[in-house]
Amino acid sequence: MKRWNGWGDENVHYALPPSAQEYLLERLGPLNPGPDAPQSAMIAVLGASRLPPYPGLDASPLTRLLHARGQSLPDWIDLRYGRVTTFPDGVAFPTSIEEVAQALNYARRAGAAIIPYGGGTSVVGHINPLPSERPVLTLSMTHLTRLLDLDQDSRVATFEAGVTGPLLEQQLRSHGYTLGHFPQSFEYSTLGGWVATRSSGQQSLGYGRIEQLFVGGRVETPRGPLILPLAPASAAGPDLRQLVLGSEGRLGVITYARVRVKPLPEAEEFHGVFFPSFEQGMRAAREIVQGEHPVSMLRLSDALETEVTLRLVGASWATWVERGLRWIGYGPDRCLLVLALTGSRARVHRTRREVIALCRRYGGWFAGPAVGRQWQKNRFRAPYLRNTLWEIGVAVDTLETAVPWSRLPEAARVIPTAIEQAMQAQGERVLAFAHLSHVYRDGASVYVTFLFRLHPDPEVLQARWRAMKHAASLTIQQLGGTISHQHGVGLDHAPYLEAELSPLGLDALRSVFRVFDPEGCMNPGKLLSE
Numbered sequence: 001m002k003r004w005n006g007w008g009d010e011n012v013h014y015a016l017p018p019s020a021q022e023y024l025l026e027r028l029g030p031l032n033p034g035p036d037a038p039q040s041a042m043i044a045v046l047g048a049s050r051l052p053p054y055p056g057l058d059a060s061p062l063t064r065l066l067h068a069r070g071q072s073l074p075d076w077i078d079l080r081y082g083r084v085t086t087f088p089d090g091v092a093f094p095t096s097i098e099e100v101a102q103a104l105n106y107a108r109r110a111g112a113a114i115i116p117y118g119g120g121t122s123v124v125g126h127i128n129p130l131p132s133e134r135p136v137l138t139l140s141m142t143h144l145t146r147l148l149d150l151d152q153d154s155r156v157a158t159f160e161a162g163v164t165g166p167l168l169e170q171q172l173r174s175h176g177y178t179l180g181h182f183p184q185s186f187e188y189s190t191l192g193g194w195v196a197t198r199s200s201g202q203q204s205l206g207y208g209r210i211e212q213l214f215v216g217g218r219v220e221t222p223r224g225p226l227i228l229p230l231a232p233a234s235a236a237g238p239d240l241r242q243l244v245l246g247s248e249g250r251l252g253v254i255t256y257a258r259v260r261v262k263p264l265p266e267a268e269e270f271h272g273v274f275f276p277s278f279e280q281g282m283r284a285a286r287e288i289v290q291g292e293h294p295v296s297m298l299r300l301s302d303a304l305e306t307e308v309t310l311r312l313v314g315a316s317w318a319t320w321v322e323r324g325l326r327w328i329g330y331g332p333d334r335c336l337l338v339l340a341l342t343g344s345r346a347r348v349h350r351t352r353r354e355v356i357a358l359c360r361r362y363g364g365w366f367a368g369p370a371v372g373r374q375w376q377k378n379r380f381r382a383p384y385l386r387n388t389l390w391e392i393g394v395a396v397d398t399l400e401t402a403v404p405w406s407r408l409p410e411a412a413r414v415i416p417t418a419i420e421q422a423m424q425a426q427g428e429r430v431l432a433f434a435h436l437s438h439v440y441r442d443g444a445s446v447y448v449t450f451l452f453r454l455h456p457d458p459e460v461l462q463a464r465w466r467a468m469k470h471a472a473s474l475t476i477q478q479l480g481g482t483i484s485h486q487h488g489v490g491l492d493h494a495p496y497l498e499a500e501l502s503p504l505g506l507d508a509l510r511s512v513f514r515v516f517d518p519e520g521c522m523n524p525g526k527l528l529s530e
């Protein structure tokens, strides 16, 4: 069963070795286990549903609570400290495109706001109901998961938008194909959610981000359906698909999506390469991507992230790697690059040889297959660490941007520093570190993780988080980076959007949303503050 106030399956635990706990204690100070409020505490404050009855509408307290929050840190604080105060008034579970349209009509007649809900894995407040006079209908896509069509000649698959990562891949794999879209939230996030948030999978370098994969589909808007026809390329004016990508539920409900698929690769390997410094690793990563070596993933951790990774794993292979690195003279600045090679056996073999030679020129040391294999094994298990950390008293959050290569060394340094300074001002410590998670010819994303102690008072904890988030967001703005490379805008990034899109740009978006949704009932308050 899915955890209601944490990440993932209740039966999956990510154990931390005692040495990892000692390390966190040493870096952050004494830790106290985090709270775990019972469901009953929140159900007790839940008012009666304001929605009129409707066939299939679930207005039970538990269902409303289970759809009240996503996976952001403020969401976790609300759930774990028992502070959830806004809930949907009911949840509809359509089983067909027609039922989606009917639910939209019903909601409009009831004067309700509508929140499209995929997997609920948003980390920026996308699916949270806001306090409002209007009732709120959450529209769950959980029953719309079928593969509708697979055009093997064109290598285009059409799926209902509520399909999760595992279900999508399972259906494609039985025909010998893959989408290759693997966000870390793969286990629960959905195709509709990926499109609506402009998501990026871990192997986007090889397969493309969702905007390169999404080629058409259907959006049920309050004014009727918007059909995005399939054309391999088009000069018929601005591309409306780009309006749907990143629309965060504001235009309507994506009911099905067409996506580019590829035959399953013959071979795939993950490798770990250590560099003496971040600068050297970055130069190697840049040369790999600009030299167009067919690599499907490059992920370079800074020195602190490398240290934390090795310490938290604590396994015997990590000890051997540490010894090896000391033996070859790599000091505390060593950085880990994880890369993936995907394709035909011959191509993987050739690329491996080329990339090994290239990395060596920058001091790269291939650590053997264990590091890459370990990364691959844990790629979707890592989010479970959030549960374990919370249980011992540590909160963890992440944020991300993308900047050109010329600004990358500075970005990877100053964003974690801004977070540290925000906590220093409060007399608290934080472990803030970064990695380049997605690389492009002209730049890369900087993905920052920060770990800090829980506090018995949720207001204090929330204020600390807000101070760090704000400091990091302002620093991103000063760097000219985007406020989000992959997580979207939702609630948490909305205050920073104007600086990126300009007042005119925001006005244009507002007008577009009004065209499709004149009464402003689609996910109000998200992406654009009203």
Ligand SMILES: Cc1cc2nc3c(=O)[nH]c(=O)nc-3n(C[C@H](O)[C@H](O)[C@H](O)COP(=O)(O)OP(=O)(O)OC[C@H]3O[C@@H](n4cnc5c(N)ncnc54)[C@H](O)[C@@H]3O)c2cc1C
Residues within 6 Å of the ligand: 007, 070, 071, 115, 116, 117, 118, 119, 120, 121, 122, 123, 126, 127, 141, 161, 162, 182, 183, 184, 185, 188, 189, 190, 191, 192, 193, 194, 195, 196, 197, 198, 199, 200, 201, 202, 247, 248, 249, 250, 252, 253, 254, 255, 383, 486, 487, 488, 523, 526
């Ligand atoms: C542990 C963890 C790891 C993550 N890793 C990544 C990562 O590697 N890459 C990445 O890109 N993101 C990542 N995310 C963020 C999140 O998974 C993505 O934003 C994802 O795309 C959300 O999909 P979802 O189906 O869960 O959408 P939801 O959270 O349910 O919704 C997100 C937004 O999309 C809208 N929406 C959802 N479905 C539809 C639809 N059918 N029609 C219209 N609008 C819709 C919602 O209204 C909402 O505004 C991660 C999140 C977590 C918790």
